[in-house]
Amino acid sequence: MSRILTVGAAQLGPIQRADGRARVVARMVELIRQAKSHGCDVVAFPELALTTFFPRWFMEDQAEIDSFFERAMPGPETRALFEAASEARIGFQLGFAERTEQGGRIRRFNTAILVDRDGRIAGRYRKIHLPGHAEHEPWRAFQHLEKRYFEVGDLGWGVWRTMGANMGMAICNDRRWPETYRVMGLQDVEMVFIGYNTPRHNPPAPDHDRLSEFHNQLVMQAGAYQNATWIVGIAKCGVEEGCEMIGNSSIIAPTGQVVAQALTQDDELVVARCDLDVGLSYKRSTFNFARHREPQAYRLIVERKGAEPPQET
Numbered sequence: 001m002s003r004i005l006t007v008g009a010a011q012l013g014p015i016q017r018a019d020g021r022a023r024v025v026a027r028m029v030e031l032i033r034q035a036k037s038h039g040c041d042v043v044a045f046p047e048l049a050l051t052t053f054f055p056r057w058f059m060e061d062q063a064e065i066d067s068f069f070e071r072a073m074p075g076p077e078t079r080a081l082f083e084a085a086s087e088a089r090i091g092f093q094l095g096f097a098e099r100t101e102q103g104g105r106i107r108r109f110n111t112a113i114l115v116d117r118d119g120r121i122a123g124r125y126r127k128i129h130l131p132g133h134a135e136h137e138p139w140r141a142f143q144h145l146e147k148r149y150f151e152v153g154d155l156g157w158g159v160w161r162t163m164g165a166n167m168g169m170a171i172c173n174d175r176r177w178p179e180t181y182r183v184m185g186l187q188d189v190e191m192v193f194i195g196y197n198t199p200r201h202n203p204p205a206p207d208h209d210r211l212s213e214f215h216n217q218l219v220m221q222a223g224a225y226q227n228a229t230w231i232v233g234i235a236k237c238g239v240e241e242g243c244e245m246i247g248n249s250s251i252i253a254p255t256g257q258v259v260a261q262a263l264t265q266d267d268e269l270v271v272a273r274c275d276l277d278v279g280l281s282y283k284r285s286t287f288n289f290a291r292h293r294e295p296q297a298y299r300l301i302v303e304r305k306g307a308e309p310p311q312e313t
C-alpha cells in the first residue's frame, strides 16, 4: 500500500508594501480553496508570505521594522488562514517574520511553521543561512538586509512526523547549502518545504542573474536526490516595489526529477501526487547512509568555516 500525499505548492505573486495582511490572507485562502478542489492533503506557502520582502529597504525606526513582523501566530489577521485550512482538513506550511520574547529579550527570526490538519503547529524552523548584509549599502539597486533584521535561527533543522510523513523545512538561502538537506536526511526526512523570495538581480554578482532559475532548480534537485527526499520549493515572485523575484516553484521527487512546476510569476497552485515511498529504493542502495557514509572523513565540514588554500609546496 503506497503512501500518497497530494501536495499543493501555493506560489504567491507580488505583495506590495501597501497590501495589508488581510488582503494577502484572502489570496492564500483562495489557494487553499483551489487545493481542496484538487484533493490536496497539505499546502505550502513561501518565505515571509504575509508582507512584501522588506529587507530590500534600509530602515532604522524599529517600530517601522516591527510592522513587518508577527507577534502572535495565529494572530488576529492570520486566524482566518488557520480556520480555512482546518475546515478544509488541509495542513500547511507558512513563512513569516517572527517577533518573540525569549530569555527576557525581543528576538526576531525569519521563520516557517508546519501546521497539521487540526490547525496545530507541529513544527517550527528559524532561518539559519541569512544572506545579504547588515549595514546600508547605497551602491546597490536595492538592499538585502536579512543579516540586519533577523537573528540566525536557533532551532536547527528539525524533522517531524506529521500528516503521515517525516517532514522538514528550510528557508530560501538555506537551499543553496548542501549541509541543510543532509542534516534532515540524517533524520530520515521524506518531504522538505522550502519557501523563497529570490530577487533575479544579485547586485554583488550581476552575471549570475541569467542563471537564477537554473541555480534554483539545481540545488533543490541535487538536495532531493542526494537525500532521497521530496522537495517542495515555493516562491513569492513577480515585481514587488520595482524588484523582480523569480517564480519557478517546483515539486521535486527523490529521484531528482521535477514533477510539477509553476508557469507564471503570480498566485499559482502547483499540485502533485507524491508517493512517499519513492525514496526508499535510494535509501536502501545508493544513499544507504549507515552503510556508505564515512563521517570521520568529513570533519573539515564542521570544524572549518571559510576555505583555506593549500600551502605552497
Ligand code: ING
Pocket: 131, 171, 172, 173, 174, 176, 196, 197, 198, 199, 200, 201, 202
Ligand atoms: N534570497 C536569495 C536566495 O538565496 C540570493 C538571496 C539571491 C542569493 C540571488 C543568491 C543569489 O535565494 C533569500 N531570501 O535568501
